[in-house]
Amino acid sequence: MIVDDPHNPRQAESPTEREKALEWFDQTFYSRLNDKKNGVIVVVMQRxxxxxxxxxxxxxxxxxxxxxxxxxxQDDD
Incomplete structure (x- = not known):
């Protein structure tokens, strides 16, 4: 399963919005992984x-x- 950009830059500034994304991952997305031992989740994002x-x-x-x-x-490069 793949998660692509779970946060946008503006939302990542907000503790409430970050927490919503973490809760979504923990409570919704992760629960859909049907083989927790062998399944793979790839998260593609910028920090x-x-x-x-x-x-x-x-x-x-x-x-x-x-x-x-x-x-x-960089802008000056």
């Missing part, structure tokens, strides 16, 4: 806050983080 979904999963020991290596070009 927006230390308490975003990636941070939540890492804190629970439920994943690893892979950096794509792509960086946004």
């Amino acid at each position: 927006l806050h230390e308490k975003d979904l990636s941070g939540h999963l890492l804190a629970k020991g439920l994943g690893t983080c892979k950096n794509s290596g792509h960086r946004r070009k």
